[in-house]
Amino acid sequence: MKRDSSLDFIKFLLVLLVVFGHCVQYTYIKFGLNFDDSIIFRYIYSFHMPLFMFISGCLFLHVNEFKFSQKIQLLIIPFFVWGTINYLFYYSDDDFFNYIGNIIYSPDSGLWFLWVLFFIQISVYNIRKKFNDFNLVIITCVIVSICYMLSLIFKFNGFGLNLYAWQIVFFVIGLLFYKKRIYISTLDYKLLMVVSTCIYFISMFFWVRDLSDVNVFNSVLFNKIFGIAIKYISALSFIFIIILNWNRFSKLYSNSFSLFLSRQSLAFYAIQFPIIQCILLFDISNNIYVSIFICFVITMIMSSVLIYVINTMKIVRIPLFGR
Numbered sequence: 001m002k003r004d005s006s007l008d009f010i011k012f013l014l015v016l017l018v019v020f021g022h023c024v025q026y027t028y029i030k031f032g033l034n035f036d037d038s039i040i041f042r043y044i045y046s047f048h049m050p051l052f053m054f055i056s057g058c059l060f061l062h063v064n065e066f067k068f069s070q071k072i073q074l075l076i077i078p079f080f081v082w083g084t085i086n087y088l089f090y091y092s093d094d095d096f097f098n099y100i101g102n103i104i105y106s107p108d109s110g111l112w113f114l115w116v117l118f119f120i121q122i123s124v125y126n127i128r129k130k131f132n133d134f135n136l137v138i139i140t141c142v143i144v145s146i147c148y149m150l151s152l153i154f155k156f157n158g159f160g161l162n163l164y165a166w167q168i169v170f171f172v173i174g175l176l177f178y179k180k181r182i183y184i185s186t187l188d189y190k191l192l193m194v195v196s197t198c199i200y201f202i203s204m205f206f207w208v209r210d211l212s213d214v215n216v217f218n219s220v221l222f223n224k225i226f227g228i229a230i231k232y233i234s235a236l237s238f239i240f241i242i243i244l245n246w247n248r249f250s251k252l253y254s255n256s257f258s259l260f261l262s263r264q265s266l267a268f269y270a271i272q273f274p275i276i277q278c279i280l281l282f283d284i285s286n287n288i289y290v291s292i293f294i295c296f297v298i299t300m301i302m303s304s305v306l307i308y309v310i311n312t313m314k315i316v317r318i319p320l321f322g323r
Helices: 005-030 039-045 048-060 068-090 096-105 112-130 133-152 158-179 186-203 220-244 256-263 265-279 288-310 314-321
Strands: none
Touching (some): 005 039, 005 288, 048 158, 068 096, 068 112, 133 158, 186 220, 256 288, 265 314
16 A cells, blocks of 8 residues: 555654653653643643544555454554563562553553554454444444443443543544545635634643543533543544645655654654653753753654664564564
8 A cells, every 4th residue: 555645744743742742741740740730741642642543543444354463463462562571660579460460451551552452453343344334433332332331330441441432433533534535625624624723722621631630510420421522522623633634744844754753653652651761760950841852852862763773673673563
């Protein structure tokens, strides 16, 4: 399949945003501050992982055969390998098998995106084998409803169930968008851009990362439903802005470095965490914003170099990056 320059450019931007967002998060922690109070963190986190899942859905359109062993190698093995590395650095005093059991039950304590993407791809592939696109949407809605019922009413969130329910929506939308792209006139574009941008920024007044922080209604259940709805509205409105500008991204300048970041997006996602944490062991600056910027620059440089080197060694590349 011919590479889509729009996809490449969006993935390039997402890699930068994911790394920068985590630099903000961990630097705030180092300074003893609440990263949820950072407006930069809030805006990046409102859309970056949903947009990554949307892009994953786009790329899944042309998957005609689901090779289970290949997906295990690409997604599940790196999930456990990086989990083991994390254990050796930070939790080696704990029982190893208890730790592995914990990241299986709570994948958000590890590289949850890999875990969730694996199960979403299995689900969508098998649904598409038997049903048309309309039924795919209906079945996805049913699955999401059941997952949220288990999460909100029965308080069961094990094995990444809530993350699966949250992210499969964006994956399916990405797949269907990439299959049925339509032309938008100049007049419609301007109107839709204004509307979607307004919706996004209005929704961000109510957006919170942690649903327990929502305090709009007297009911805890209603507060959580409201928080989830706001998250969907903000993420989907931002994704719609991306869709409206899809063809424009293909005209933007790209170089070998941006293509490298785009093609190695999962590798950057995996390798950034230990690098950021190692950098922040040092006192970079008394100014938090200077620390964030320096941390980001060093992380990008070190990640790029390490990924380039690791990619030359198959025996290391496969367990770490799945390729």
